[in-house]
Structure formats: C-alpha cells, structure tokens
Amino acid sequence: MNSTRIFDSEALRQHDRTGTTNYCRRLDFFSCRWSELGAARLQWTGSAEFNRWIRLEAIKKGYKLTQHGLFYRGKMIESFDEERIFKLTNTVK
Numbered sequence: 001m002n003s004t005r006i007f008d009s010e011a012l013r014q015h016d017r018t019g020t021t022n023y024c025r026r027l028d029f030f031s032c033r034w035s036e037l038g039a040a041r042l043q044w045t046g047s048a049e050f051n052r053w054i055r056l057e058a059i060k061k062g063y064k065l066t067q068h069g070l071f072y073r074g075k076m077i078e079s080f081d082e083e084r085i086f087k088l089t090n091t092v093k
Contacts, residue, residue: 002034003088017053024088030044032067032082033051035079036068036069036079036080037079037080038066038078038079038080038083038085039065039066039067039068039069039070039078039079039080039081039082039085040067040068041082042054042065042067042082042085043066043067044067046083054089054091057090057091058070058089061088061089061090063077063088063089065085065089070085070088
C-alpha cells in the first residue's frame with residue numbers, strides 16, 4: 001500500500017465467498033419528522049451547489065429554507081411537499 005495516498009483502491013476491495021471483488025460502500029441514514037419530509041428530501045438528496053442555489057433563491061424572495069421547512073417571517077409555511085416549496089420559491093417552471 002502506498003503510504004502517500006489517502007485512499008488505496010486495493011485496500012478498499014474485499015473478496016466474497018464466490019471470489020468476486022466488491023468495493024466497500026458508504027450508506028448514510030437520516031431521519032426526520034414525517035411532516036418535514038419534503039424539506040428534508042431537498043436537503044439530503046441535492047448536491048451542495050443545488051442546496052446553496054435554492055436557499056439563495058428563497059432568501060431573494062424573503063423566505064428562509066432549511067432541512068426543516070420553508071419559513072416566512074419566522075413562521076413555517078411548507079415542509080412536507082417539496083413541489084410546493086419549488087413553486088413558492090419560484091424555482092420550478
């Protein structure tokens with residue numbers, strides 16, 4: 001193993017009983033309130049660039065978007081329906 005490399009593909013491989021090579025995978029689990037499902041989906045499935053963009057668009061329209069919901073003047077106006085969040089922030093055509 002090359003000590004100068006952070007990740008060595010050979011070190012990450014493992015062999016199963018059939019002799020095939022499988023790569024290690026990372027799987028993250030997130031939980032949220034059912035009522036916050038749409039906002040959480042936007043947060044955890046979008047790229048960092050998408051999250052920054054949609055939050056900036058929300059700010060331009062006077063909203064605050066978090067993984068918990070879309071807020072206006074401190075009051076949550078949507079958190080379950082991600083399509084409605086897109087419509088309210090005018091980020092979908």
